[in-house]
Amino acid sequence: MKGLFKSKPKTPVDLVRQTRDLLIYADRSPSDTRESKREEKMLELSKLIRELKSILYGNSESEPVSEACAQLTQEFFRENTLRPLIICLPKLNLEARKDATQVVANLQRQQVQSRLIACDYLEANIDLMDILVSGYENTDMALHYGAMLRECIRHQSVARYVLESAHVKKFFDFIQLPNFDIAADAAATFKELLTRHKSTVAEFLSKNYDWFFAEYNSKLLESTNYITRRQAVKLLGDMLLDRSNSAVMTRYVSSRENLRILMNLLRLFAANQNKPPDIISILVANRSKLLRLFADFKTEK
Secondary structure: OHHHHOOOOOOHHHHHHHHHHHHHHHOOOHHHOOHHHHHHHHHHHHHHHHHHHHHHHOOOOOOOOHHHHHHHHHHHHHOOOHHHHHHHHHHOOHHHHHHHHHHHHHHOOOOEOOEOHHHHHHHHOOOHHHHHHHHHHOOOOHHHHHHHHHHHOOOHHHHHHHHHOHHHHHHHHHOOOOOHHHHHHHHHHHHHHHHOOHHHHHHHHHHOHHHHHHHHHHHHHOOOOHHHHHHHHHHHHHHHOOHHHHHHHHHHHOOHHHHHHHHHHHHHHHHOOOOOHHHHHHHHHOHHHHHHHHHOOOOOO
């Protein structure tokens, strides 16, 4: 007889709607409800987010079903669920935050009728990028918001917004935050911004050459932190050696000041008594070229 009264399984649409209702509830002031009731609702919200993740990623028993993923994605953006999820993320427990981060990441890649509808949604709600970038200022939220941000800037229009906003200047400071994990995450996002979308990056660097490379040189290439300098040199190479940035590269290497900075960096790498193996291999592999280069240097200059 028990089988006759089993509750009907929740559809992806049901899950999204219930999640959105609870997110709206979570955003209210705690004083509006009893503490015990609020804890119960937040626990239920965590379970719903875990179920959303299970649909999108599958589980140990089954692979994700494309039709269910499409239904979930369509309802998620039609019902404007991403905004309250991002806003309420600090109110979730750690596991729910991790699940929510994975849900947001996956949704950026889900197609509905051959369209990435997440891109359309973000273009209409571009201010959400302001929240995600500012998340690096919150130690507890930085890695979650950072992971979401990297997935969102997979969309070229979203990446263009971040590059053209005042937020891009903040990354020069985020990369040097004392918390290593957050600094590394910010560096990964910065690299994604400056390498993924070739035409957008080329346009940005051309228009913003003076201030961008002044900041890049002074804050990253001449940083007192060895790891920051090393990452900055690698990223600089990735940018300047890309064919789409050939005009920027020509302008950069024509500067005497830029040459001075890079030669100082080379000296630091070579003089380091504890050089990592990859640095040693690069110096050894280029030994003859470096010796020829230095042989032509005029010491008075």
